[in-house]
Amino acid sequence: MSKLKVNEIDSKTGTTITVTTGKTLDVPATSTLTVAGTQTVTGTVNLTSSTLTLPATLPASSAANLTNIPGANITGTIPAAALSNVDTTGLQDDIALLAFKTQANGSLARYNLVDQSVDAFEDASGVDTSASTNDGRNSSGKYYSGVGSVTATGGTITVDGDYTVHKFTVVGNSTFTTDTAQDVEYLVVGGGGAGGGTGTGSNHMGGGGGAGGFRTATGFPVTATSYTITVGAGGTAATDASGNSGANSVFSTITAAGGGGGGGPAIVGTAGGSGGGGSYDHAGGAGNTPSTSPAQGFAGGTSGAGGATAGGGGASEVGEGAASTSGPSGAGGAGTANDIVLASTNVTYAGGGGGGKSNDYSGGAGAGGAGGGGAGGKGAVGNAGTANTGGGGGGAGNDSGVNKLGGVGGSGIVVIRRPTGGSVGNMTLVSNTLTAASAVTKADVVLTYTNGAGTATINTDLIASVSRDNGTTYTDVTLASQGTTGGHTILTAHDVTLGGTDSQQMRWKVATVNQSVSKDTRIHAVSLGWS
Numbered sequence: 001m002s003k004l005k006v007n008e009i010d011s012k013t014g015t016t017i018t019v020t021t022g023k024t025l026d027v028p029a030t031s032t033l034t035v036a037g038t039q040t041v042t043g044t045v046n047l048t049s050s051t052l053t054l055p056a057t058l059p060a061s062s063a064a065n066l067t068n069i070p071g072a073n074i075t076g077t078i079p080a081a082a083l084s085n086v087d088t089t090g091l092q093d094d095i096a097l098l099a100f101k102t103q104a105n106g107s108l109a110r111y112n113l114v115d116q117s118v119d120a121f122e123d124a125s126g127v128d129t130s131a132s133t134n135d136g137r138n139s140s141g142k143y144y145s146g147v148g149s150v151t152a153t154g155g156t157i158t159v160d161g162d163y164t165v166h167k168f169t170v171v172g173n174s175t176f177t178t179d180t181a182q183d184v185e186y187l188v189v190g191g192g193g194a195g196g197g198t199g200t201g202s203n204h205m206g207g208g209g210g211a212g213g214f215r216t217a218t219g220f221p222v223t224a225t226s227y228t229i230t231v232g233a234g235g236t237a238a239t240d241a242s243g244n245s246g247a248n249s250v251f252s253t254i255t256a257a258g259g260g261g262g263g264g265p266a267i268v269g270t271a272g273g274s275g276g277g278g279s280y281d282h283a284g285g286a287g288n289t290p291s292t293s294p295a296q297g298f299a300g301g302t303s304g305a306g307g308a309t310a311g312g313g314g315a316s317e318v319g320e321g322a323a324s325t326s327g328p329s330g331a332g333g334a335g336t337a338n339d340i341v342l343a344s345t346n347v348t349y350a351g352g353g354g355g356g357k358s359n360d361y362s363g364g365a366g367a368g369g370a371g372g373g374g375a376g377g378k379g380a381v382g383n384a385g386t387a388n389t390g391g392g393g394g395g396a397g398n399d400s401g402v403n404k405l406g407g408v409g410g411s412g413i414v415v416i417r418r419p420t421g422g423s424v425g426n427m428t429l430v431s432n433t434l435t436a437a438s439a440v441t442k443a444d445v446v447l448t449y450t451n452g453a454g455t456a457t458i459n460t461d462l463i464a465s466v467s468r469d470n471g472t473t474y475t476d477v478t479l480a481s482q483g484t485t486g487g488h489t490i491l492t493a494h495d496v497t498l499g500g501t502d503s504q505q506m507r508w509k510v511a512t513v514n515q516s517v518s519k520d521t522r523i524h525a526v527s528l529g530w531s
Contacts, residue, residue: 116444116529117434117506128507131430131471136162136421143522144429145452146515148422152178154229159420160343167341168414169388171233176251176416177226181517185218185417186254187340187349189390190273190296191232191246193259193312195353195374195382195406198398199240203280203325205309205397206406207262208332208353208366208376209235209243210285212390213273213296214315215256216338222418227252234385234393234409235261242279243393245272249412256296260285262312262353262382262395262406263300274313275300277330277355277366277395284321287313297350301330308361309376312352312392314369319352328363329355332392335371340415348372349389353407356382356395365397374407385410424453424520427512433470436504436530440468443496444529445477445508448488454519458491461514462521466498466528467507473500474509488524506530 119126121142127135136147154176155166168174171191190213196206212232232247235258246258260272268283269276274297275285284300301310301319307327311319314333322330332352339346351373354366359379368375372391374383379399384407385391393407443466449456456462458479465474477493484490508528512521 115436115531116527118525118527119431120525126431128430128432133428134421134425135427135429141522143450143524144427145520145522146425146427146512147419148180148425150178150180150182150418150420150422152176152180152418155416162420163417164420165341166416168229168231171231171411174229175226176229178222179224180422181221181223182419182423183219183221185216185340186220186251187216187338187413187415188249188251188254188256189214189349189412190249190256190258191234191412192353192372192385192390192392192409193245193261193270193272193276194235194237194243194409195356195376195393195395196242196262196264196267196276196279196309197237197239197406198356198358198396198404199265200398200401200403203358204240204265205280205329205358206243206264206356206382206395207269207277207279207284207300207303207309208312208319208330208355208373208395209262209385209392209406209409210259210269210272210274210276210287210300210312210319211297211314211333211335211350211352211369211371211373211392212246212249212259212409212412213256213292214336214350214390215254215292215296216340222252229414231414232256232258232412234411235259237382237393237406237408239403239405240265242267242270243276243406243409245270246390246409246412249414251414251416256412257290259297259312259390259392259409260300262355262392263309269300269310269312273297274315274333274350274352274392275319276392277301277310277312277319277352278303279309279395281305281307284310284313284319287318298333300352301355308357308363309355309366309395311354311366311369312373314352314371314373315350319369320366322355326362329357329366329376329395331367332369332373334369335373335389335391340417349413351389351391353382353385353392353394356397356404356406358398359400360398365394368394372410377404381405382407384408387411388413424515424517426515429510429523430471431508431526431528434506434528436506438504440502440504440506440530441498442531443468443477443498445479445493445496446527447491447510448485448524449491450488450522450524452520452522453517456512456519456521461512461519463511463513464493465509466496467500467509468498468505468530469500469503470505471507475499
């Protein structure tokens with residue numbers, strides 16, 4: 001005999017059991033509720049630890065009132081079409097973000113999944129530069145931001161990658177003009193000092209000329225205006241006298257002093273950007289005069305009692321001294337290498353001139369310092385410093401009582417290196433073509449960005465769109481913020497219905513507008529999925 005124990009059933013009509021509002025039909029643990037045929041559930045069915053057995057085909061009516069059903073306790077088949085209501089957008093975001101991180105950690109150009117492509121801008125290979133405008137990639141920060149156009153004139157102009165170089169080599173004044181405020185790199189080198197000349201006495205030898213002051217820095221702000229550029233001349237030489245100092249080179253507020261002249265017969269060297277070398281038994285001139293930080297140059301060498309002559313100071317070291325008349329004269333101090341004109345190609349500037357040596361004594365003249373310093377003369381005139389390096393001229397050496405001239409100093413140089421684009425501008429960034437494996441009707445976008453300056457308004461200052469016909473037709477997407485990851489804001493747009501004609505040739509486009517020095521929106525990664 002069977003037994004039916006009922007707590008409360010209000011009515012039974014035909015084959016329907018109705019549980020009144022607010023009541024619950026509980027199926028005890030380990031029990032089975034079998035739903036056969038087409039049933040309508042209008043109340044709440046609790047199946048916490050019980051088994052729900054479904055018919056071969058679920059009814060079309062809603063199952064929204066079935067709650068707390070552990071998946072392991074459901075038997076039967078759920079049609080695949082019924083799974084279309086499962087929300088997987090969170091999973092799609094997670095996959096894109098995981099791909100961003102994997103790509104960045106592995107320095108991968110792009111990271112392609114089935115029906116999805118991710119670009120975290122480890123390089124520029126995923127971007128169509130011909131279709132993009134004002135796109136500036138920051139290689140260290142791995143992001144793109146807009147750059148403005150710049151018109152600037154002055155000097156000899158060359159392009160080196162993303163930079164434009166203005167090189168000024170003609171002695172005297174000229175002009176650099178720009179229509180854009182931006183930060184630039186500069187190199188300013190003063191004219192080198194001349195080497196000392198000789199008199200007729202046997203100890204009459206000239207010290208090496210000091211190098212022109214050497215000054216360089218990055219991040220120097222310029223405004224939209226004109227700047228007077230001065231390239232300093234090298235110092236001139238005289239017999240029986242110290243060499244003349246070089247002239248200053250100037251860019252804006254930056255002045256590189258001319259190098260000090262080398263000491264004449266038994267005369268101290270002259271102070272300057274780098275000091276001139278002392279002649280027989282005399283001290284060298286002071287460097288870094290006037291004082292700058294970092295120092296623009298070093299002192300000239302000192303000739304000891306009974307010594308020969310000393311070398312002029314250079315941009316990176318003091319000129320070499322001379323200890324005795326029979327020994328060699330001092331070499332010029334070395335200059336400093338710099339690659340401002342062409343990246344990864346160093347040129348050395350501001351070497352000191354070598355000390356001269358009389359033919360009446362043994363030992364050679366001093367060598368010129370690396371960076372355009374002229375060698376001293378052995379019973380001869382000093383060698384000139386190299387033009388546009390600021391190298392000091394070499395000192396002269398007496399030849400049996402015949403006066404000799406010191407070498408003239410090398411002229412200076414001014415170089416300005418600036419980003420070819422302006423500091424900030426509006427940008428359109430377009431991907432290369434991505435080929436889908438099957439017909440496309442929908443798209444999903446995930447991107448990350450940061451605010452370099454100001455705060456971008458999403459869908460106003462930062463706009464995204466997708467094309468399924470290789471860029472012929474773009475469909476704008478509505479982006480929504482999903483929080484941050486690693487300091488980057490995450491934006492998403494899901495299940496976007498695409499316009500145009502499907503050619504399975506996918507592209508994404510991101511545009512930044514209303515950009516300025518006070519609003520700089522930086523795009524760090526873009527993921528495009530399709531279905």
